[in-house]
Amino acid sequence: MKDDNLIHPLLFGARSCTEVMEANIVRSNSPTEQSEPQGYHCNLCSVHLNSDHQMKEHLLGQRHQKKMKLNTSPFANTDPIQANETLRFSEEKSVDYCEVPPVSQVVSQSAASRRNKGDGLRPLRVFQRTCREYLRPIWPNATFSQEESDVLLISSDLGHDCVLLLDNVCDGWFRVGIHLVTALLTANQYASGQSCQTTAAIWISLTVGDGPDPLLFSPFCYPPSQHDAGRTLRVGQAPLIEPLSEYDLFLTDADYFCTNLSELLFNQTRVCCVLIQDAALLSAHFNLCERLHRYLQSFPTDLHRARVICITSKPLPIGCLFRTFHLISSPPKA
Structure with missing residues (x-):
């Protein structure tokens, strides 16, 4: 330098x-600096999705929504991952990144409680x-x-x-x-x-x-x-x-x-x-x-x-x- x-x-x-x-x-x-995904796979429903549009429709569909209600974790319910997009954290296992659900669909109970009565x-x-x-x-x-x-x-x-x-x-x-x-x-x-x-x-x-x-x-x-x-x-x-x-x-x-x-x-x-x-x-x-x-x-x-x-x-x-x-x-x- x-x-x-x-x-x-x-x-x-x-x-x-x-x-x-x-x-x-x-x-x-910014989408310009990120490469386009090759597809998504919803682990919860075992469904492969080829585009952002298909992924969004799936997340809002009845099949996925019903399965969401069975789990309390917001990330466990909506975790479609990019196909072939895994990162190694150790020699023993690989982990896939989390797909974030829309904020409007995930409102924490603790947040509502704090709004009403503080901590x-x-x-x-x-x-x-x-x-x-x-x-x-x-x-x-x-x-x-x-x-x-x-x-x-x-x-x-x-x-x-x-x-x-x-x-x-x-x-x-x-x-x-x-x-x-x-x-x-x-x-x-x-x-x-x-x-x-x-x-x-x-x-x-x-x-x-x-x-x-x-x-x-x-x-x-x-x-x-x-x-x-x-x-x-x-x-x-x-x-x-x-x-x-x-x-x-x-x-x-x-x-x-x-x-x-x-x-x-x-x-x-x-x-x-x-x-x-x-x-x-x-x-x-x-x-x-x-x-x-x-x-x-x-x-x-x-x-x-x-x-x-x-x-x-x-x-x-x-x-x-x-x-x-x-x-x-x-x-x-x-």
Whole structure:
């Protein structure tokens, strides 16, 4: 990579944040970047479908709807998968990605309950979903490519659930992800009016070894505030030994998250951010997608739940959960 394409953290090139955002279109569900499916197969009904139109008609048909009523899981009821579109998660088994049912057809009971009476006896916490003003360099000698700085700036200014499209696998993912997650943690620590109300984030990768090394977070320190003298980030890597309250950041694989950490997410009081590393691959993890989809439907507004941020270098499979998020990429070069 040439030196003129590298920039120091937080300088972010010659363009201002506004110019970057105006030059970029935040896309959602863009069909132009995704290949057309070869067909679908509904595991529930054992039916092969040759087109999107046939798939939609099947999902709305009586045969499929009757079988849907027999199962309580929204993903278990509507999981047509692309033919010949499987991803290997281990040498023992392969897993197919989840097809997301329309939101209007899947309304969580917990969401309706929270709209009516809130979360038990305590009010729902409001999370800060933007963090531009809290971005600051963590590694003194780190450099960002123009693509990385553009994506980091845009994603920190927008509060949406999003998919960050980054070509530089791992190094670029870690540079952008670590700065974005720590900025969101800082923003929510400041936004919390209670000294005892702590904030946490969850970083999910295929395996723990694929995720960032906990030492990469060691240069970060919370700024001093009226409630806190400033301290380093308490990073826990699965499998966890200490109680969950002892950690600010959880580095975990998808299986461990589903088994041990998903309830922490639904607790609503702590987690401000969930980062999905290599979303194109993890879109095939059925249990992860099912839990995240149920979580997204469980609160009255986005302000009452964690922001979900995905990072990928590859197009997302058509129909996967993460395709419903805003796609953020660097503006094309002139």
